Amino acid sequence: MEDVSIFWFRRDLRLEDNHGLFQALKEAKNVIPLFIFDTNILDKLENKADARVEFIHSQISEIENELSKKGSSLLVKTGDPETIFKELLTAYKIQAVYTNRDYEPYANSRDEKVGRLLNQNKIPFQRFKDQLIFEPGEILNGSGEFYKVFTPFSKTWLSKFDPAKVEEYKPMHWKNLLRTSTFQLPTLQEIGFEKSSISIPANSVNEAIISHYNDTRDFSAKNGTSRLGVHLRFGTISIRKLAIKASGLNETFLNELIWREFYMMILAFNPHVVDQAFKPAYDRIPWRNNEEEFQAWCEGKTGYPIVDAGMRELNSTGYMHNRVRMVTASFLTKHLLIDWRWGEAYFAEKLLDYELASNNGGWQWAAGTGTDAQPYFRVFNPSSQQDKFDKNWKYIKKWIPEINSDKYPKPIVDHKFARQRAIDTYKSALNQ
Template structure:
């Protein structure tokens, strides 16, 4: 039986500046690179033309070809990870498994199960930090507890951040890859999916956009954001390289990357936030959950132009501008009093850059239920937000061509009435 070590790709779909791959090739010989299309995740996706799955498949094919040029190959499996590892254990004498850490509850549970399986065979499971600069547990307050407010968290983050200490994990020992004939990569169809007509943004970090980010980021009609979220989500770019660039060019953009780490930390210490409010009292809110109004929100037919433009952009492209995300989330939870979990689930289904920690954190922020959230009595006025950030209606006209015609619906709720209803409902629930 052939002796090998395994490097397991997950949310790190690149061969350059990959910490776990670097360690595997430095510490082991005959490293077999592995990727598993996890059926536990894929089977829950209802859209079989999901652009994210096609994107992953494209990146896996790219890595497969890159490794092929080095005399090796990528073993690609479709199935339950525990079952896949049981099969590998019967085919190879595995010396060690290397990977990069993931922080979501499902991933933690999956990795624990794999580690236990390997431990029974006395096989070490090595996991490394790769998708964050500071992991949960590295930024704590004076009493050793996690921060519940972003500003002090970011202050400590910045005080600990030293660009000179950011390592570049360029794998050098390619000779330690398992030299093998090419494995077959299953087709999209073989894993139950098909091609999508949604395109993926470029992974090039546009320095001009980053440099002017603080000036342009709030205006959805401008090309003022990097659109790199999907690449951070799947690790096709290195967070270390992006943070270094941000620290040189724009502190506002760097701040956004710190928010990502803040929410990852919140999720790690509070896994219950996936299904519950971070502030338990807010689970008492009696959501109206009107299904017709939710459908109107999903389809971009609420009669509030900035809300509808955002939802139509999301449905067509898998992307929504960040300022507009806040507006549509506030509208759903405050104006319509629809449970933030409904909106969070819809975004999870549609967003190319969907990341559990940030999506959950953003929705709970908008609903007032989360850590460091906007207060419940702050209710965005969609009309004033539109006046502020899309004054010339350029963004709105792009997504709502019928905006000034009889075909465009009247507002489904009056702002003044909805605002007061939201404040009264929250106040009543919280005073119980």
């Protein structure tokens, strides 16, 4: 059997500035690049035309094309990662496995299983920091504990961040790739999926948009956001390059990247937030969970134009403007008193840029149940949000063509009544 080492792609689907790949090519010989379509994840996806799976497939196809130019190939497997590594152990004499760290609960348990298997076979399992500037545990308060509030976290983050000292990892040792062209890339259909009608935005950094981000980001009709979330999610763009660029262009945009790291840190130290409130007292809230009202929210038929436009944008494109995400989430949890977990799950199913930590953090913020959340008595007024951020109804008219006709539904609930009901419900539950 041939001596090889493996670099395992996960949420880092690029060859450029890839930390784990850099280390593998620097230290090892006959490196096999590996990607696994993880059926533990894919089997839970109900939509077999999921644009995210198609995007992953297109990205690994690009990686394969680049590797073929270097005389190598990408090994692609479909199944359970632990089982696949057992199979690889019988096919190759593996010297080491390299990868980049992931911080979600499932990723941690997956890596523990694979790590145990490799350790039993005396094979090093080397993991590197790649998808964050500062990992959970690197930004701590004066007592050595994780921050529960964003502002002091961000101040410490910024005090430690020096763009001039951020290392970029440019692989130069391509000769250490395994020389082979024998690996075959499975088709999208062979892994059980099909093409989607939803397109993915480009991963190019629009400096003009980032430069004016603080002025334009809240206005839903403007092209004022980067649309890079999906690329950060799957690592098709380097967080290091983006943070360096943002630091010289716009503090508000850089702050959004810090929020992303804050929520990853919160999830890493508090895995219970996946299905419980960060603040335990908030698990006492008696949600109404009216299924008909939830369906109206999902379909964009609540009678509140800014909410409905956002939901229709999401259903049609896999994207929703960030300001509108806050409004729709607040409406579901406060106006309708529907469990934030219902909304979070719906976003998880639909969002191209779905990332567990940020999605969970955003929903718990809106519901008032999370860390650094808006207070429960603060209830977004959809009409005033609409007047402030889409006063000419450009965004609303784009997504609700029937807005001024009898076909558009009447409001599902009165704002003043719903606001008071939410405040009373929360107050009563929290005072138990």
